[in-house]
Amino acid sequence: MQLPRKVPWKNRDELAQVSSWIFNDSNDFEARKRAVKRLKTWLYAHPSSHPVALSATLNLLSSLLLEASSSPTDPHATRLSLSLSLVRFVNSLVDPLQTGQFARPIAMIAAELGIPGWLVELRHAGTHEGLPSVEVLREGAEEALNYLHLAFFLPTLNPQSTSSLLHPQTSDPTSSSSFQGHLSLLPPLLKSYKLLSKSLTKDHSLPSLSLRAVKKDLSGWLDTAERATGSxxxxxxxxxxxxxxxxxxxxxxxxxxxxxxxxxxxxxxxxxxxxxxxxxxxxxxxxxxxxxxxxxxxxxxxxxxxxxxxxxxxxxxxxxxxxxxxxxxxxxxxxxxxxxxxxxxxxxxxxxxxxxxxxxxxxxxxxxxxxxxxxxxxxxxxxxxxxxxxxxxx
Structure with a gap:
């Protein structure tokens, strides 16, 4: 029997509402502002017991809204905010798995969690190198939110679903909710490839953001999709x-x-x-x-x-x-x-x-x-x- 756990939302309907505010339309800034307010309330009421995915979501949303505001702040400050939210996104998910005597490479743990490799590259650039461009950081933040949607919000809202990408349970594996969720990762990944391809030709602040990371993610997407369908x-x-x-x-x-x-x-x-x-x-x-x-x-x-x-x-x-x-x-x-x-x-x-x-x-x-x-x-x-x-x- 699974033991009960304390969560900040009062029921799944409330979580579903917040999820819809965030993910239904990335250009609906008013809905995302409502989501930020609700997330802040949850984190204030439960400072030590909320899932790390919620704080990561709040950080990413706040930075994206700052960048999209009608009266944007200094562009450098916007890049700092987006970069820091991505650094904390990766660190907050990876750090709990650093349980051995010796630290493992972040990229290795991120790969185990299914975090796109180019987000780890962004984290490295934001920490140790010149800040990436606003365009690349914005795309990275949206990709990180998409990951949280698939890895946290959907499984939490549908706990009875036991199918996974590796073990689909439908007669047509490509129609399973898990495969469709995996499929939804592809357009933003291709968009990221396009954006990085163009950015790398004109943005000299991205020396380490090789397209190899995105190509590896796309190849990994295909590998996972093949395993998911068993065909x-x-x-x-x-x-x-x-x-x-x-x-x-x-x-x-x-x-x-x-x-x-x-x-x-x-x-x-x-x-x-x-x-x-x-x-x-x-x-x-x-x-x-x-x-x-x-x-x-x-x-x-x-x-x-x-x-x-x-x-x-x-x-x-x-x-x-x-x-x-x-x-x-x-x-x-x-x-x-x-x-x-x-x-x-x-x-x-x-x-x-x-x-x-x-x-x-x-x-x-x-x-x-x-x-x-x-x-x-x-x-x-x-x-x-x-x-x-x-x-x-x-």
Whole structure:
């Protein structure tokens, strides 16, 4: 029998309300201010018995609200506040596990707790090096809050749930609440990768914040997702789904701004250089550790392209052209020349060529770049109705 424990909230409904104030909308500053007031009340009433996650949450929220205030303080003071809240976040969770005769590395304990490695890097920079930029610190604070949401608030609000990432209990592991919680970590992690990639090119105060930490976290996310489902492929497919998106929302690989998207032609078959330099390194890196990623990504993009209607809006057209350019890049750079994966992808595209101009355009580009496929594709392309073919500029 589990012994009762003293907690600051009067019932789970009160904790759920505070949780909703914090996590439902990160831009709802009034709701977060209410959460700060309630957390302060709890910590004042129970100074020695409250969970450390609550004090960490309070510190992070207070710093984020300070940074977002309409009359912000000195930027240096804001960076100090955000940095200190992250230092205390890591220390408060790691220190209780320093129980041996000799201190263990903080990064080792943090990894055991599932704390993203780049947050440990931020802690190290804030303690021993120059302060990171406000943008990086803000992203780190939001990521830390997301961790607390999954590691403390959700388990506390749902104590009867015994499933875990390592032992899902549903017939479809990807639909379990634990896997969905793990999935919710991915968009902010990819956003952090994007932010760090850009920040490191212009912020010289970040000498130690190598992208290797975020790449390691992304690879770790895939490893955990694969173990969670007990199937090789489910985690990669979930990852690719966030990259590609669908009919209702854009994926990470498609910029929100149409000006930053691809103009897909035979002479410009790959994504624009800024977009390519942003995501190609992480795709190459993850493909080495997860060999099924390139094929899954290419087939998913193709499915999205050929499943959409021929009557397309400018918005969906530019998104499709960007995805097509990524598909050709994956075909050129990540799929093995002469391998079965290329053959299967071409066969799948041919099946959709008769009633889909995007598949036609894709095959035209591939034929122009790969003589080995040009002879095979020429008869198919020659009998396609010209009225349904959008001519490629070269």
């Amino acid at each position: 090789t492929g489910d985690g990669v497919r979930a990852f690719v789904g966030v990259l590609v998106g669908g009919d209702e929302e854009l994926g990470v690989l498609v910029p929100v701004s149409k000006k930053k998207r691809s103009i897909f032609t035979a002479s410009s078959p790959h994504p624009p250089p800024p977009l390519l330099s942003l995501y190609s390194p992480i795709l190459k890196s993850l493909s080495k550790a997860h060999p099924s990623l390139p094929s899954t990504l290419a087939n998913t993009i193709l499915s999205v392209i050929v499943s959409q209607d021929s009557e397309i809006t400018p918005q969906s057209d530019s998104a499709a052209e960007t995805l097509s350019s990524w598909l050709v890049w994956v075909f050129d750079e990540l799929l093995v020349e002469g391998g079965e994966e290329r053959e299967e992808l071409i066969s799948k595209a041919i099946k959709g060529v008769w009633d889909n101009t995007r598949a036609v355009q894709l095959l035209q580009v591939v034929a122009s770049r790969h003589p080995a496929f040009e002879a095979r594709l020429r008869p198919v392309l020659s009998v396609v109705d010209p009225d349904h073919v959008r001519t490629l500029s070269s």
